[in-house]
Amino acid sequence: MSNEPKGFKSWLFTTDHKKIAIMYLFTALTFFVVGLLLAIVMRTEQLSQTHKIIIDAKLYNVAFTIHGAAMVLFWMIPIVLGFFANYLVPLMIGAHDVAFPRLNALSYWLYVGAGLIAVCALVLPGRLDIGWTGYPPYSIVGGANTAFYVFAVHLLGASSIASAVNFITTIITLRAPGMTWGRLNLTIWGLLGGFIIQLVGVPVLAAAVTLLLFDKYLGTSFYDSFKGGNPLLYEHLFWFYAHPAVYVVALPVFGVVSDIISTFSRKKIYGYTSMVIAIMSITVLGFETWVHHLYVAGTLNWTRVLFMWATILIGVPTGIKTFNWLATLHKGSIELSAPMLYALGFISLFTIGGVTGVANGLLAFDTHVHDSHWVVAHFHYVLALSMSMICLGGIYYWFPKFTGKMYNDGLAKFAFWLTLFGALIAFLPQFQMGIDGIPRRYWKVPVEYTTHMRIASIFSYIAILGFLLTIYNFIHSALKGAPAPANPWGSRSLEWQIPSPPPFYNFEEIPVITEGPYEYGKPK
Amino acid sequence: MLRTLMSGLFVMLALLMPNLASAVRDMADPADGWDSQFRIWAIISSVIYLVVTIPLVYFVVKYKRRTKDEEGAYIEGNVGLEILWTVIPLVIIVLLGTQSWALFNNYRKPPKDAFEAKVTASMYKYEMISPDGIRSVNELRVPAGHVKLNLTSSDVIHNFAIPAFRVREDMVPGRLTYLWFNAKTPGTYQVYCAEFCGSGHSQMLAKVIVMPKPDYEKWVRENQATQTAGLSPEETGKKLVDSLGCTGCHSVDGEAKLGPTLKGIVGRQVELADGKKLTSDDEYIKVKLKDPKATLVKGFDPMMQPTGMSDTDIAAVTAYLKTLK
Numbered sequence: 001m002s003n004e005p006k007g008f009k010s011w012l013f014t015t016d017h018k019k020i021a022i023m024y025l026f027t028a029l030t031f032f033v034v035g036l037l038l039a040i041v042m043r044t045e046q047l048s049q050t051h052k053i054i055i056d057a058k059l060y061n062v063a064f065t066i067h068g069a070a071m072v073l074f075w076m077i078p079i080v081l082g083f084f085a086n087y088l089v090p091l092m093i094g095a096h097d098v099a100f101p102r103l104n105a106l107s108y109w110l111y112v113g114a115g116l117i118a119v120c121a122l123v124l125p126g127r128l129d130i131g132w133t134g135y136p137p138y139s140i141v142g143g144a145n146t147a148f149y150v151f152a153v154h155l156l157g158a159s160s161i162a163s164a165v166n167f168i169t170t171i172i173t174l175r176a177p178g179m180t181w182g183r184l185n186l187t188i189w190g191l192l193g194g195f196i197i198q199l200v201g202v203p204v205l206a207a208a209v210t211l212l213l214f215d216k217y218l219g220t221s222f223y224d225s226f227k228g229g230n231p232l233l234y235e236h237l238f239w240f241y242a243h244p245a246v247y248v249v250a251l252p253v254f255g256v257v258s259d260i261i262s263t264f265s266r267k268k269i270y271g272y273t274s275m276v277i278a279i280m281s282i283t284v285l286g287f288e289t290w291v292h293h294l295y296v297a298g299t300l301n302w303t304r305v306l307f308m309w310a311t312i313l314i315g316v317p318t319g320i321k322t323f324n325w326l327a328t329l330h331k332g333s334i335e336l337s338a339p340m341l342y343a344l345g346f347i348s349l350f351t352i353g354g355v356t357g358v359a360n361g362l363l364a365f366d367t368h369v370h371d372s373h374w375v376v377a378h379f380h381y382v383l384a385l386s387m388s389m390i391c392l393g394g395i396y397y398w399f400p401k402f403t404g405k406m407y408n409d410g411l412a413k414f415a416f417w418l419t420l421f422g423a424l425i426a427f428l429p430q431f432q433m434g435i436d437g438i439p440r441r442y443w444k445v446p447v448e449y450t451t452h453m454r455i456a457s458i459f460s461y462i463a464i465l466g467f468l469l470t471i472y473n474f475i476h477s478a479l480k481g482a483p484a485p486a487n488p489w490g491s492r493s494l495e496w497q498i499p500s501p502p503p504f505y506n507f508e509e510i511p512v513i514t515e516g517p518y519e520y521g522k523p524k
Numbered sequence: 525m526l527r528t529l530m531s532g533l534f535v536m537l538a539l540l541m542p543n544l545a546s547a548v549r550d551m552a553d554p555a556d557g558w559d560s561q562f563r564i565w566a567i568i569s570s571v572i573y574l575v576v577t578i579p580l581v582y583f584v585v586k587y588k589r590r591t592k593d594e595e596g597a598y599i600e601g602n603v604g605l606e607i608l609w610t611v612i613p614l615v616i617i618v619l620l621g622t623q624s625w626a627l628f629n630n631y632r633k634p635p636k637d638a639f640e641a642k643v644t645a646s647m648y649k650y651e652m653i654s655p656d657g658i659r660s661v662n663e664l665r666v667p668a669g670h671v672k673l674n675l676t677s678s679d680v681i682h683n684f685a686i687p688a689f690r691v692r693e694d695m696v697p698g699r700l701t702y703l704w705f706n707a708k709t710p711g712t713y714q715v716y717c718a719e720f721c722g723s724g725h726s727q728m729l730a731k732v733i734v735m736p737k738p739d740y741e742k743w744v745r746e747n748q749a750t751q752t753a754g755l756s757p758e759e760t761g762k763k764l765v766d767s768l769g770c771t772g773c774h775s776v777d778g779e780a781k782l783g784p785t786l787k788g789i790v791g792r793q794v795e796l797a798d799g800k801k802l803t804s805d806d807e808y809i810k811v812k813l814k815d816p817k818a819t820l821v822k823g824f825d826p827m828m829q830p831t832g833m834s835d836t837d838i839a840a841v842t843a844y845l846k847t848l849k
Contacts, residue, residue: 057723131720137697138680138722143825225698231681232696265587267596271606296683296718297694298701301632305625312617319613320606322576327525327605329583332596336584344580351576355569362620364627365565368558368690371683371718435562437687439718442726446714490593521595 004504015101017086018502020108022402024082025395027112029471031074032388034119036464038067043457045443049450057443061129064441066122068132073156074115076383077245079391080252081160081198082111085167085191087402091495092185094176094513096505099169103162110159114152121148131441133238134209136223136231140216150213157206164199167191178513185493185517186269189276190255193283194248200287201241201248208237235297239290246382247286251279253387254321256394257343259517261325263397263491264340265332268518271324278317285314292361296370304363311361318354322347337489338412342393345420346386353382356431371441374434377427385423389416392470399474400488404501405481411473419466426459493517525579525605532575533612539567547623553706557627558690564623568616631691634704638670645675645682645695647827648724648782649769650715656744661769662730664715667740672704678829683719686732692718707734722827724782727772761844764837773828776848783828784821790846795822809842810835 011019042063045053055063086104090097098104121128126145130138139146171192175184212234214220221227223234254275262269269275291299291307325347334340356378359365369375399407429452438445445453487496494517498506515522543564550556587596643652643664652664675684677695685692689705707713717728735743755763765771765786773782784794792804797820802808811818816828833841 057726061720061723061725129723135681135720138720141680142722225696230699232699265596266589266594268598268600270599271601274601274606274610296692297681298696298699301628305628308624308628309621312621315617316610316613320610323525323609324601324606326576326579326583327599327601329580329587330525331599332583332587333589333594334584334587335589344584347580348577351573355565355572358617358620359565359569362561362565362624364554364558364624364631365561367554367628367631367692368687370692371720372685437685437690437692437716439683439685439716441720443723444726519598521598523598 013105015097015105016504017090017097017101017104018402018506020104021083021086023108024078024086024111027115028075028079028082029474031070031078031115031118033468033471035067035070035075036467038063038070039460040464042067043460046445046453046457049444049447049453058129059127060443061131061441062122062127065128065131066118069118069121069128069152071383071388072132072245073152074111074118076249076387076391077160078111080249081163081167081191081194082108084187084252084256084391084394085163085195087398088185088187088495089167089170089191090174090506091401091498091502092188092493092517093171093174093179094494094507094511095170095174096507096510098166099174100166103166107159107163107166110155110162114155114159117148117152117155121145121152124148133242134212135238136212136215136234139212140223146212146216150209153209154206157202160198160202164195164202167195168199176510176513180513182272183513183516185255186258186272186275186279187252187255189279190252193251193279196283197244197248197251197286201244204237205241208234208241211237232294232297232299235294236290239293240287243290243293244286247282249383249387251282253346253390253394254279256397257325257346257390258321258328259493260339260343260393260397261328262518262520263489263493264335264337264343265329266490266520267328267332268520268522269324270327270330271320272516272518274320275324278320281317282314285310285317289314289361292366295363295366308361308363312358315354315358315361322351322354338407338409338416339393339397341413341416342390342396345416346390346393349381349389349420349424350386353378353386356381368437369434371439372434373430373438373440373445376440377430377434380423380427380430385420385427388467389419389423392467395474397489398495399477400484401495401500401502403478403481404484405477406484406488407477407481408473411469415466415469415473417466418469419463422459422461422463422466426456426463429453429455491517492519526608528575528579529609529612532571536568536571539571540564543567551627551630553708554627554631555688555690555706557630561623561627565620568620572616631703634672634702635670638672638704639667640672640674641666642674642676643684643695645677645684645717645728646679646829647722648717648728649772650684650728650730651769654744656748658744658747659767661767662772663733664730665733665735665740665743666707667737668707668710668734669737670704671707671734672702675701675703679827680721681719682717682721682728685716685718686713687716688713694719707732710734710736710739723825724773724827727782757840757843758847759844760837761840761842764833764841765844768831783824786845787848789848790842794819796820797822806842809845810838813838813841 045055128144128148130144134149211222215223221229223229223231258269288310291303292311295304433449433452484500486499547560550560641652641654643650649661651661653659675695677697682695683692684695691703691705693701693703711734713732715730715732775781775785776787778785778787789804794804795801813831813833817826820826
């Protein structure tokens, strides 16, 4: 089992889930940096509300389009369903690899292809200025090369569907003997929920953008209301996938938080069964919420009411998870390591994102703040602060495992506090602007809000500096870090019971599992 | 855990009681209803935040790891507690949702006596036609009281947002949507476009001017009778250019905005997008106003819509443009 291939070619043609995971990590972090650089550009433009600083309105629109697409489609989803899924699923369920290793490699390369198209959309003429949502008629009648958008989504979609089939099959069929459903890590449950959403949702998105392509280039009129079509059809189809896409990231991330908290509290996850029920009910309920993106779009009144109830109901399983995490800390043995800081930060920030999300979900509340800076602040608390940060926390947590090196602990903690401090304050002024009703995606906001926007800009620079330091820490520690032991955290989870980094085929022999991953302090 | 939850619940109820009564009273006017909904949400959310973060910090301090090999207590869960923190959020959600639903019903039911007008959006302006047939652009005059606006768009999706009245609704091409508000106090209120619509999105601004009823009626009489009577063609042309929103995209001082400047436009050399060059004259201005997409100027996006002006109006506008040297 030691005939592991080495060298550049071994990466290019690999079908090893661990190598594919590392490539996902590398590519996703690259897009994260692209997204952060575009954020710097936009925040700099917002330093003045009276005249242009570096980019005009048109380029500003391109910047927020690519920023949104890079962050959601090329960073968040790939880091979770690409990196975490690839690295962890076989290790946590006790398998040599995924069910279809070559399909797995194809998924990765399709993702790279989509990424190249996204870069073209940023730099080639006909730059994409349609927002990451790409609403018609603007995406059809405007000057943007919508084809970039459509083909990027197609390639990503093919990649996502292939991954979903692959990992759902892997989790169902390749679990080691004794690895019952009740002994799975919550990360695995979260990933399972995420992949189910991908499998159901992505084809709908692919169809929606295909019709966009036909309307723009082939003269059809699916979305043209002057020729018998309806632009709201696109909004429905788009959000049918694009809202659950948040849960694609959220569910696995809930699992990561659970695993980190259990390990660093040395305590069994409180209410494992209710955690699983919560994950699975969000998987299902997540598909009944998309109309909240259309609350003021001119949809029928009764649909708005129906989807309000489904939307705010998501608050219940989310609440269960939060309280279970708190109860897990109770009477634990808590070590404040860098990953643990990220996990605890996640709970406190996600609570802000959560309660402001309930506000968005409330129909009448949203009638005033829809598409305002309130929404910008809300989804950055959820996506940028909570989820991006815990993804970095997760990378730290498994860093010794996949690199075989220890990260720089001091720098990790310093960068964490820097990001937390910056990002926490950066979006607060935007809540105020949202309550005042100021719409988002504005190149220039009314001059009264100059100070709000400057505060947001300056603190966002601090947050971004923290993010960049974290990425520097990853690279530096991967090259120069001290060698890591097999199980530096004293975790009971299966992936920590094998050497760091794991051998080529993970397990010499498929292990026989006798207890779950969280059995700390069990009376003998 | 139980103690924190229960004391949080108690504090929440104590703070909510006075607000729940006023919430029911405020609902008749959506803007007031929104404000009391916000207060209720803010109280509940603040308490939830404290109920989560206080134990979080307390546990981290109290249960800090003391020895290297220490492990936590073995606790699998507690069905009673887990049911409790399922039911409490559920009750809160039902409370918030019911209030929001009731308020939403009022948002969508315009009173029968409402003043009604139609607003059509296009890149990047709002045009209103009052019940008396008066056209106005970006300055929408309405009488004080209940106002219902019927909304649509002639190009892409726009939005009509008036923060002062806590309401907004999209304007969708080829479809009719609506909103209503209670304009209690005369004054000028800012309107924003809250749906991304292109490079002029953040400049798509308008005002709703709420006038006391007698003033509004006086304004209607004046504007019906004297729209352009007694003015010279140049004055009529200036009035048209200012009131139809042309200056939103075209400056009169030489600066290029979303479209070319109007300063010196007559007699100017123009380079078209297809590379052709021509001299702008009366005929060129006429074509431009009737069918803007027939002659696209190099360096600008094709976003101007046909104006639908009569030949007399076009002559007046041309006369005015000639004065812009």
